[in-house]
Amino acid sequence: MPSTPSSSAASDTADLSSTARKSTLAALRGLMPFLTPYKKQFLLAGLALLVAAGATLAVPYAFKQMIDLGFGATGDKNASHINLYFLALFGVACVLGVATALRFYMVSWLGERVTADLRRAVYAHVVLQSPEFFETTKTGEVLSRLTTDTTLIQALVGTSISMALRNALLFLGGLAMLFITSAKLTSIIIVMLAAVVLPIVFYGRRVRKLSRASQDRVADASAMAGEILNAMPTVQAFTHEEIEAERFGGSVERAFETAMERIRARSVLTVVAILLVFGAIVFVLWLGAHSVMQGSMSGGELGQFILYASLVAGSLGALSEVMGDAQRAAGATERLLYLLAAQSPVQSVLLPEQLPPRTANGASLEISNLDFHYPSRPGSNSLSQLSLQIAPGETVAVVGPSGAGKTTLFQLLLRFYDPQQGTIRLDGVDIRLLTLQDLRGAIGIVPQDTVIFSANAMENIRFGRPGASDAEVIAAAQMAAAHEFIERLPDGYDSFLGERGVRLSGGQRQRIAIARALLKNPPLLLLDEATSALDAESERLVQVALEAAMVGRTTLVIAHRLATVQSADRIIVLEHGHIVETGTHAELIARNGLYASLAALQFNVQ
Template sequence: MRHRASSTVPLPAPAGAARSDWHTIRTLLPYLWAYRWRVGLALALMVAAKASVVGVPVLLKGIVDSLSPGQSAALVVPVGLVLAYGALRLANTLFTELRELVFARVTENAVRTVALQVFGHLHSLSMRFHLERQTGGLTRDMERGTRAISSLVSFTIYSVLPTLVEIGLVVGYLALNYDLWFAGITVGALALYILFTVLVTEWRTHFRRTMNELDSKANSRAIDSLINYETVKYFGNEEFESRRYEETLRRYERARLRSQASLSALNVGQSAIIAVAVTLMVWRATAGVAEGRMTLGDLVLVNGFMIQLYAPLNFLGVLYREIKQGLTDLERMFGLLRANREVEDGTDAPALRVSHGPEVRFERVSFAYDSDRPILSEVDFTMRPGTITAVVGPSGAGKSTLARLLYRFYDVSGGRILVDGQDIRSVTQHSLRAAIGIVPQDTVLFNDTLGYNVAYGRPGASAAEIEDVCRSAQLHGFIARLPQGYETPVGERGLKLSGGEKQRVAIARMLLKDPAILVLDEATSALDTRNEQAIQGALRTAAAGRTTLVIAHRLSTVVDADRVLVLDHGRIAESGTHAALLEQDGVYARMWEAQAQQPEEPPALPDAEGASVPA
């Protein structure tokens, strides 16, 4: 019977006290409980399989006793026992395979559900979290965590529980049919084995944690270095990067060697306990046969039980270590789920109701990334519906921070931001961001095709719509000259494209999104003069009827703005039109004069790909 997993699986408990292994297991159980009928059927099949295994030595005892000298049983008795012996072995395999087939969906569903939940949660976290964490470490934690779920479920259902069931059946049979010494030796060896394994494995756990941390660190360093390949080459620091990577690998190697040494000690101790137990069992059985209390079949039975228990019991130690390591990996991934959402929607937050060109108001907004480093202080201005508001000022004045706050990547420290009279903290983040389109200063593209990156502005857009916005962004001519056209790969972070080409892709996908509010953060900073003039015209057309925030360094790009704000040290120093600010002869006028004295940009020449680059 198939049961669908619930779409609302409880999230782990908030961060606080250290999570125990049992707490981690309890966190995982709801994902399995969604398929409880499959779990129950798998457990029933597991018990049936182990009953078949335990029945094999019992039948073998009957066969041996039937063939012993002095026995007068008919020929059909051993033949029937032999046939039953073969049937039980086949039944064990059949029940085991059915169990794995029934339980496979449970395992895969749990892995998929947890992975999607962690992935979605990471996307819901604030920009601060992602700026403070290394992507390589995050992906490695997710990879190990999802792999740990599969390992834990597989080891528990396929190995640990079957072994414990088999041990229970064997001990019960020995206690009911033989001297209690046999059951006592089995139980005593098992208890000593488990105690020894637990104690040594707990001692070894910190080696695994250290290995995980160093593994993540090495992976993060490698990915960070490869992502910044150009920077490494610019400064000729290949050897420096190799030394940093090797340093982490050496530390990882030392931790791994210590872990291996402790593993060898554990294996020797476990083997010693098993060897002593097997010796005692065979000695008691041999003595029983010699004294006439037991038959040869009983000796074969006891020896068969110990052979059957030896392999899984010895493997039980390996499983326990793997489960402990899996719990460590899973705990680390669940730790990502416990990461606090710094920016979160309110309970029953409504969607933003926005007109085509809404009014946007920054009302006495203050903000600081860190409490000791304020960025904005009492910033107050209104972007009237359908107008263009430009913000200029020196680097570090807080211009780009305004865009991040409008997108609600962070919440304001003081004041509020209103869109058509609605505090953006009171509406859903998804509806807010759906109403805003941005052309960022630093455009980062997906490692996919040009067409995919443009279509990302509105997934599902038609080819005609994509081509239309590319024409508006002065990008279609460049794409048409490429052998693969819109299917041309752009490389990691778009490194196969020039800065100007990447910026035109960003403009095209913003146009495809067709938002009510535009944010242009140095939207033409990577373009030459000729292309900048063409793109500026396209942007003015796109901004018509929309409320637009332009963040600019080059003042020549904001002369047509309806209002220009001069931001200095987190405060609005001046405000007005371009002409009015020049007449004030203040900060803006001095910036204009300084930029006017800079040498003019040389004429643009076509590069090898047909794009325009400075001479």
């Protein structure tokens, strides 16, 4: 079973899951930058909304005229009034239909467009974050924000806002017409409605809290599923299928229970709102019926009052429904804005320097007094006072026991992190004064844990240089001893490699990664155990290819298998973040130090 996250990671993840205690409107104001580019579309939707609301409000008045003038008249005049007002009703229906369709189209377009923009913005921002961000934030939780939360916002922008405005217009317009029809009855209904609004608002706050909790449980389940699905070989090797299925089932059940609590609360809110509001309206209409019997109100006016009261009650009920959607979207917005507000501690400078033109020998590298600890482990230095100078074209091997700081050095060279002290200069330029694109564009890396994307072989290698031609891709594959096995795949270079390269062996995945780095053709090449997953024959082929690729570039090699670095120009031995030895293979063996001990262990085993 995967281990529990550290307290720091848990705390930061809780920050992502929790939301600031803001009002719904304050939270939703964060969406304004995504709404303002579409003022024209909002204006068109608003005009359609006004026309549709006006047509709806005209219907009760038409009924009043039809009842009082049509049914109250006799003979030809009676028939003409009925015909006129039925035609008027049909005309209003036509206007209402066209305006409603236009409003639906525009707000649906806005919902889809704003959601797409929001997803793009959040994803584009997240991929710029440094590894520190992903140390403390679950990938599955980010994916949940990009799917579940943006869907809630889509419903808000594409439906709920339009419904809220429509029903607000109907409420205000209907209320005004109620006053015009009967100020006395309307005053009574307003007093009663004011008395029932307070419990609705109070209970609505509880619904929002439960909505937020429901979204958190869904995100937890998504994060757990993502973690386990990415580690299925390990899960199955330890026969944890049933255990993990049970864990996920428990997480889903917790999400279901929280969702049902939210649904029950929202159901209670709905029934309370409807009963209280309609109860008040029915009482007032009872008074109106007595007014008609007493002759102080006409039948048409009562009919008009009933219809307007129904509009007001219906719009108020709909507003309470929309408020629930808005509260859920507010929680989603706060989460997404948290992601957008996250700032990577590693940033490109505003006025960057440029690297000098590339020389035929590769890049020079100068590391001075480097101190570094990971943000999640502030009390333990991974590198301490490390200094190193590497000449253009030099091949330097970095060896040492696990945890010595070898991979950390590579991460600092790529500016995945910035050191707490010291400088790194590439071709004489402090790497913090370069843009991240220029720095990383000058470095090629073959990592120990090879990443293969869900694409074909050609596109996986072309990832190293997106503009490369097919011929250049094939040439890089040949240099990496990958061409032969790729040609044997069912569709050659067009063969789909499966998610995370599951259709390839470990050695084949490694050779794809080497071809990718060679295609990039950088002046500085970082090899992190580049041949660790190869069999003896493939290792021999790749080693020859790498030696050819090292010509004309500076190369840093991390290796635990010392037989692969004996030909390096210089070997650096790290221990506990310090350089303890440096020299050639023969020199270090003669010194009988840490390197000689490591070599003796390995070669004796062999």
